[in-house]
Amino acid sequence: MTTKRYATALALVTAGSLVLSGCGSDDNSVRWTLDGADVAPIPTASVPVDCGGTQALSAEGSTAQKGAMDVFVAAYTQQCPGQQLSYTASGSGAGVKQFISGIVDFGGSDSPLKDSEARDAVDRCDGAPAWNLPMVFGPVAVVYRLDGVGELVLSGELLARIFSGAITRWNDPAIAALNAGAALPELPITVVYRADESGTTDNFQKYLGAASGGVWDRGAGKTFLGGVGQGGQGSPGVADAVALGQGAIGYVEWSFAQDKGLGMALIDSGSGPVELSPESARTAIGAAEIKGQGNDLVIDLEALYASDAPGAYPLVLVTYEIVCSKGYDPQTAQAVKAFLTTAATAGQAGMTGSGYVPLPESFQQRLLTAIAAIA
Template sequence: MNFKQYGRPAVIAIAAALALSSCAANEGAAPTDGAASTLTGTINAGGASSQQAAQEAWTAAFQKTNPDVTINYDPSGSGAGREAFIAGGSDFAGSDSFLKDEELAGDFATCAPDSKAVDLPVYISPIAVIFNVEGVTDLNLDAATLAKIFKGDITTWNDPAIAALNKDAKLPSTPITAVHRSDDSGTTKNFSDYLNQVAPDVWTEKPADPFPYKTGEGAQGTSGVVDAVTNGVGTIGYADASRAGDLGVAKIKVGDKFVGYTADAAAAVVNDSPLVEGRDASDLAIALDRKTTDATHYPLVLVSYAIVCTEYADADQAALVKAYVGYMAGAEGQAEAAKSAGAAPLSTELQDKVAAVLKAVK
């Protein structure tokens, strides 16, 4: 995996910790020798709605082996999750966006004084371009056309730009309703990042959690987008692929081919992408490479993070978070997310990096 790092003096310490990481990921999480769990308490967390299906599966599995632990996860959206964590209202945040520089520069009420928070990848998923257009079952879109649809530059389904990419389709003259997230959303930021990297002449706004254009129809959360596309006419939207259901899903152009999403194709992009430069060695934020022309890759992908403290104000909560996030990012948790939510498992190397960071959390 090509996780490049620049200017990080603590790399050596992390590398040393990797040697001890094989047991750290599930430390206290799932006894396998018949011993009862000693963990007790409540974890309150929230954020990315993309993680909802995985969180439901993770919570159920973790609580089977840790019956005295209660886990509450509110899929309120990435922005709301980060805000709650920063304000001290949760023990960790789920976020499809890694912490912004200005957030990192501030204080975290959940954390001990003079300590910070870090981004730990726990969930990889394709973003599906979902649609509901009568008579259309297959749809090809390149980045520029997709960008024009969501900017409002293309307004009907039989537009020549769409027709040129779908020569065998019977496209209606139905008006397009492009549905975006109305809340601050890491899925929106990833969607915008893809369009800004691949079609920058069209999608000129830099990626951010709020949807950047005053076009289309807004809907709250992943469920809101899926419901609006499902119940609308001539609708298109974007959502975590685990929630696409029976809706049509467009193929996107990668190189000279149109590619549908798969977990393996999403994971391939993550594996070939570097870490964000200039951050602490314990921060594992990933700078996704959207410009690939390799048709075995699906570049419209999100990496969702658990944002945790390097040191918690409450040591008991630190132990709970370490155990649960370690389970999420470890082999068992990743297999559960793949089975229950169609997620792409973190590579063994990335699992080990997360485990090494968690081992140092206190």
């Protein structure tokens, strides 16, 4: 028998970093603090969650969203007792293949379906299109080690020149021009990149291409194409190499930068330096443009990465849940919608503690509309 529960803010407290307040008030948003700092409210969007249907869902794909999925599953099992979802973090390519093959109920991917994959997904979804739902946003930090330099400002153009080997020393005049007053050392720059194929690398290179004004001409892809530096295995390997190497610079998901206590560069996209924070990343996401049609919510990454919106930190990794718009059996459709609705509402309360960014309200509403239309 179907039970109706309502999405409320779920206090998924991680290591005491997330503090919820405002309970019992008429305010339908949650005020939260991170390490004592007041941050913008996370809307709870009190919408009905129709619990029930298939008790054991399965999903597979992106490793970048694994931490977020853990938070979502915890919210789902609390919201809908007895319901479960198993997520296998095997990589985006595997997740898309397993979804198209009908082995899992939905897939997780660091990029939307390619045209050929979208055509194959129509067969999996009984003649209906699959939708790309951008559910998880994770900032990518540009991390560095420069002892004595407490704040470092870089631009898309400078990053493109650094990661292609055109700028090789930290006291280069172009870096100094953005960091007036900073005591930049006369040290060689050691670029650290992901040695393995990675969606983070793909998105970082897409950012370099969009934000550098044509300086980055190496293209994108899951393999680093800069031609300089040393590789680290996975994000932990990159973070460790930067932490140990004076003069090193690399790129990792925000959570790894936080865990290692690494210096994170501010990015100046043309409207002044912007520090990576929950609010600056949410500002960028809130201004993101949708290029998909209808409820297929594909983000225009080029526009996002090239944005010079004031206060926005544009270097954000977008990961999608790939779902059938129609074609599920009724029991599976009910459970998929319940899980995704919970993820888009109550599950957002645990995002920052896991290195992700809670959805801005405007974007959250677009997702909820799409989720409700799944049949």
